[in-house]
Amino acid sequence: MPNLTYYSQKFPPHFKIRAEETTNVSWAELVWAAITVGKPESRNLFLHGIYSHFEYRMRLYMLKVHLMESASGEYEQTQVYKGLDPSEKTALSYFLGLTMAKLLAHRRLKTPWLQHIDRCQEKLNFVAKKRPDLVGLSRESEWLVMEAKGRSGAADEKALQNAELQTDELLDINGITDLLRVVSMTYFAGPGSLRVRWQDPPEFNQEAPSLTIEPLEFLRLYYEPLRSFINPAEQQITSESFSGFTFNMVTLSDFDVRIGLINQPDNFFLERPNWARNAQITRYLNPASGAVDDRTFLGDDGILIQLGSTWDIEAMRQEPLERRPIS
Known part of the structure; x- marks a missing residue:
């Protein structure tokens, strides 16, 4: 990392x-x-x-x-x-x-x-x-x-x-x-x-x-772009569990990236401002194996990032043209 x-x-x-x-x-x-x-x-x-x-x-x-x-x-x-x-x-x-x-x-x-x-x-x-x-x-x-x-x-x-x-x-x-x-x-x-x-x-x-x-x-304006992006009418969306919460996920296969948004209304963050403390223990962990995984990040705003193997240390220490292609 x-x-x-x-x-x-x-x-x-x-x-x-x-x-x-x-x-x-x-x-x-x-x-x-x-x-x-x-x-x-x-x-x-x-x-x-x-x-x-x-x-x-x-x-x-x-x-x-x-x-x-x-x-x-x-x-x-x-x-x-x-x-x-x-x-x-x-x-x-x-x-x-x-x-x-x-x-x-x-x-x-x-x-x-x-x-x-x-x-x-x-x-x-x-x-x-x-x-x-x-x-x-x-x-x-x-x-x-x-x-x-x-x-x-x-x-x-x-x-x-x-x-x-x-x-x-x-x-x-x-x-x-x-x-x-x-x-x-x-x-x-x-x-x-x-x-x-x-x-x-x-x-x-x-x-x-x-x-x-x-x-x-303010929160509505903040989430509006991502909600427009994670839109079932535009692309395939999956619903997945992570750290005890459900996320709507979209996969950008051309960049080996998955982006998720917690399935909660905006007022959830005002009513439960410290919700992320329940998820912090797994912020850098793989939810399936528990192994350390620096390709996963969950922000306090409820936005989840999961990167594929083309973002690992061996790849990202090379110049872009030398990196292995996304399979």
Whole structure:
């Protein structure tokens, strides 16, 4: 399982986040983060039949083709990534920035629901070019504002400062100004090893506009794209048991990935915010054998990822063209 090193500053003590941490992040968890965080230009595509399928496949393609595991056990750029032109690298870096923001918000800030603020467009009382990328809801129904940046090379201090300004441009959510405001930057250090820097800016703009949205409506918007994708009218869906819950599963055989959504209404997550603790013991386990399986991940948002053998360590330590084909 690859390692991720990230650097943290200015977080409240109760999060117990050290200045530098290195942790295991499985490919399954990375896939989960990539497909569950929004991008503004795709918010409409998700809602239109076959285009939803293209969007999910695009995200899987960007991970599997552009990242690999190094001999030292870190995520690093593939030769395909290094061969992209600057504009392509910019788009991919932005996508990775969103992905790592989602992953760390879930892991360290107890915030499994994070989506692009444009998903909540109708609930915003302003139209402005400068605003934060992401808004999130924690398991304790607390709100998070986040700005995510990405670079294909070293970290950019000026971009981090600009990101802090963007988190300032939302005064409150439902009248609450005491929001956790976070900026993150995903970048590549040294020969191309993935890193993240993130921090909690201390201030906000007293003149900034507001967002008014109820938690249940926020969850509806969050799950809407996946429910559109996991649709029996569009493709074959199976119902399966995992960790004591039932999931509606879809298989993307061309990427050797299975995606599942827990069969529960949205209010389940508000009424049982700690439901996932019952499933945590098997989060990285194979439900059939109990053997360690880093190709399975269950998020606190009830989205399940199961990867096939083409994502194992032997495959993902090779360049994309050298990997064995999906059988």
